[in-house]
Amino acid sequence: MASDVILELTDIEAGYGKAALVLRGLSVQVPRGTVVCLVGPNGAGKSTVLKVASGLLRPRSGTIRLNGEDVTGQGPQALLRAGLSHVLQGHSVFREMTVEENVMLGGYSVADQSLLAERADFVKTIFPVVADRWAQTAGLLSGGQQKQVEFARALMVRPDVVLLDEPSMGLDPKKTTTVFEQVARMRDAGVAVLIVEQNARRALEMADIGCVLDLGKVFTSGPAQELLADPKLSDLYLGGRPATT
Numbered sequence: 001m002a003s004d005v006i007l008e009l010t011d012i013e014a015g016y017g018k019a020a021l022v023l024r025g026l027s028v029q030v031p032r033g034t035v036v037c038l039v040g041p042n043g044a045g046k047s048t049v050l051k052v053a054s055g056l057l058r059p060r061s062g063t064i065r066l067n068g069e070d071v072t073g074q075g076p077q078a079l080l081r082a083g084l085s086h087v088l089q090g091h092s093v094f095r096e097m098t099v100e101e102n103v104m105l106g107g108y109s110v111a112d113q114s115l116l117a118e119r120a121d122f123v124k125t126i127f128p129v130v131a132d133r134w135a136q137t138a139g140l141l142s143g144g145q146q147k148q149v150e151f152a153r154a155l156m157v158r159p160d161v162v163l164l165d166e167p168s169m170g171l172d173p174k175k176t177t178t179v180f181e182q183v184a185r186m187r188d189a190g191v192a193v194l195i196v197e198q199n200a201r202r203a204l205e206m207a208d209i210g211c212v213l214d215l216g217k218v219f220t221s222g223p224a225q226e227l228l229a230d231p232k233l234s235d236l237y238l239g240g241r242p243a244t245t
């Protein structure tokens, strides 16, 4: 039977080289069909959680389970095959290539041409910009539109869970809204999402579950709307309470 929790990190300790631990007993669960958003101060370890979850950084202790299977210690390629896709921080679109070429790179491991075409149709239905600009050079798209190309590429493996590292970075508020709408569309298409965001308040407005990280641990977690409504959390981690009119 398929597990209700797609991705589960339990008691993770992790760090870089000989430096002090960055994650100190962190546990996070990503249930099927949900967006889980990690927020917290700079340096809290948010991106490190994604690196551990995708196999880029091996934890010193703790376990990672994907679809109920223990995948601790497996590398990024094995985890990709097992259903996890990671969209890294920054921009990874090849500007001189077309949108189609960029998206199809995500399906390089799929030999079956009809399956490939089916998946391309699937990502086009989720991301209208990708469908509309399919034959255009990707460098001509705006930053927010390029993000959608990156999302589409990540979905070509039909993952169960996608990790998104600060997708709103460098985008203005309007484009940020569009990118968060696309994240919600991925979730609605059945893909679970673990997202890291600096833009904490706005990301939590879109997410289902929020996790506040501090000093390498989960300080608190729960329904995103409840975290947003908590005045103490607001002051400490979400840049203060929103202005009331």
Ligand SMILES: Nc1ncnc2c1ncn2[C@@H]1O[C@H](COP(=O)(O)OP(=O)(O)OP(=O)(O)O)[C@@H](O)[C@H]1O
Pocket (backbone or CB within 6 Å): 016, 019, 022, 040, 041, 042, 043, 044, 045, 046, 047, 048, 049, 198
């Ligand atoms: N490749 C690396 N090598 C050594 N130390 C690193 C590396 N990447 C991150 N760190 C350190 O790990 C700690 C946590 O970094 P991480 O990027 O996970 O935090 P974050 O919560 O995502 O921060 P931000 O919000 O600023 O992006 C920081 O002290 C950082 O300096």
